[in-house]
Amino acid sequence: MSGLRGKTAIVTGGGSGIGAATTRALAAAGARLAVWDIDGAAAEAVADEIEGARAYTVDVSDRAQVDAASAAVLDDFGSLGVLVNNAGIGTANTIEQMPVADWQRVIDINLGGPFHCTQAAIPALKVDGGAIVNIASIAGKRISYHGGVNYTAAKSGLLGLTRHAAFELAQYGIRVNAVCPGPVLTPMVESVTDAAARAVTAGMVPLGQWVMPDDVARCVVFLAGSDAAMCTGASFDVDGGMMVSNGTPYAAYMAHRTQGEAS
Ligand SMILES: NC(=O)c1ccc[n+]([C@@H]2O[C@H](COP(=O)([O-])OP(=O)(O)OC[C@H]3O[C@@H](n4cnc5c(N)ncnc54)[C@H](O)[C@@H]3O)[C@@H](O)[C@H]2O)c1
Structure with a gap:
C-alpha cells in the first residue's frame, strides 16, 4: 500500500545497476515507468521488460535534453508523481x-543532472504533490572508496541539494530525500575494481557482503511512497553498516575484541 499505483515515475540512469533495479521495484509497486538513460539501448531493454514503460535517451547534464524528455513524459503519461535522480x-x-x-564531467552529471531534472520536474510534481529521491552515496558523508574527489564533492553537493530543495518544495507537498548506498555491486563498480579489491571491500562491510541493487531499490520505493509521507530532507544509508565502521576490516576487529585487548 505504497500509494504508488498509477503514479508516473522517472528513473534517470534506469538502464543499468541501481537504476534498473529501482525501475523494476517501482513497477512492481504499481508505478508507470519512464526509463531515462544516456544509453538509449539500455533504457529500451529495461523498459521492454515492463508493461507500459517507455524509454527515453537523455543526457541529464544537458538541460535542453532534460527539458525535451520532461515534456515528452508529460505527453506520454499525462502526469508525474516521482523522480529518481540516479544517473551517475x-x-x-x-x-x-x-x-x-x-572534474567537470562528474560534477555536471552527478550534481548538475539532479538540479536540471528537479527543476524541470517541479511544475508537474506541484500538481498533486510528489516525491524526489536522489541517489547520493556514503561518499557524500565521508570519501569515495573507488572514485575521486570529483565524485565525493558531487555526492556531498547532492546531499545539500536534497536538504535545500526539500525545504523550498515542502510548500507544494513535494518531498525530497536521498539514499546513500555503500558499496553496491553494479557495472559501475565492476568497471573500476578487480576480484581482489572486491573481496577487500566485502571484508570491510559489517553485514559481511556487498550491498545489492535491490537493497537500494527497496529503500527508494519506501521514500517515493506514502509510507514515507512525513520524511523529507533526509538521507538514508543503505550500506551494510559502513557508516558506523571505524575502518578496521570487520573480521580483524572482532578477532581483536575476542582476545580481550583494548585499543
Ligand atoms: N555502485 C555503487 O557502489 C554505488 C554506491 C553509491 C552510490 N552509487 C550511485 O548510484 C547511481 C547508480 O550507479 P550504478 O552503480 O547503478 O551505476 P551503473 O553504471 O550501473 O548505472 C548508471 C547508469 O547511468 C547512466 N548514465 C551515465 N551518465 C548518464 C547521463 N549523463 N545521463 C543519463 N544517464 C547516464 C549509464 O548509462 C548507466 O545506465 C550513481 O549515481 C552512483 O553514483 C553507486
Whole structure:
C-alpha cells in the first residue's frame, strides 16, 4: 500500500545497476515507468521488460535534453508523481592528477543532472504533490572508496541539494530525500575494481557482503511512497553498516575484541 499505483515515475540512469533495479521495484509497486538513460539501448531493454514503460535517451547534464524528455513524459503519461535522480558516473584519479575535464564531467552529471531534472520536474510534481529521491552515496558523508574527489564533492553537493530543495518544495507537498548506498555491486563498480579489491571491500562491510541493487531499490520505493509521507530532507544509508565502521576490516576487529585487548 505504497500509494504508488498509477503514479508516473522517472528513473534517470534506469538502464543499468541501481537504476534498473529501482525501475523494476517501482513497477512492481504499481508505478508507470519512464526509463531515462544516456544509453538509449539500455533504457529500451529495461523498459521492454515492463508493461507500459517507455524509454527515453537523455543526457541529464544537458538541460535542453532534460527539458525535451520532461515534456515528452508529460505527453506520454499525462502526469508525474516521482523522480529518481540516479544517473551517475565516477572516475578514479587523485586530486593531483585529475584532468579538469574529469572534474567537470562528474560534477555536471552527478550534481548538475539532479538540479536540471528537479527543476524541470517541479511544475508537474506541484500538481498533486510528489516525491524526489536522489541517489547520493556514503561518499557524500565521508570519501569515495573507488572514485575521486570529483565524485565525493558531487555526492556531498547532492546531499545539500536534497536538504535545500526539500525545504523550498515542502510548500507544494513535494518531498525530497536521498539514499546513500555503500558499496553496491553494479557495472559501475565492476568497471573500476578487480576480484581482489572486491573481496577487500566485502571484508570491510559489517553485514559481511556487498550491498545489492535491490537493497537500494527497496529503500527508494519506501521514500517515493506514502509510507514515507512525513520524511523529507533526509538521507538514508543503505550500506551494510559502513557508516558506523571505524575502518578496521570487520573480521580483524572482532578477532581483536575476542582476545580481550583494548585499543
Ligand atoms: N555502485 C555503487 O557502489 C554505488 C554506491 C553509491 C552510490 N552509487 C550511485 O548510484 C547511481 C547508480 O550507479 P550504478 O552503480 O547503478 O551505476 P551503473 O553504471 O550501473 O548505472 C548508471 C547508469 O547511468 C547512466 N548514465 C551515465 N551518465 C548518464 C547521463 N549523463 N545521463 C543519463 N544517464 C547516464 C549509464 O548509462 C548507466 O545506465 C550513481 O549515481 C552512483 O553514483 C553507486
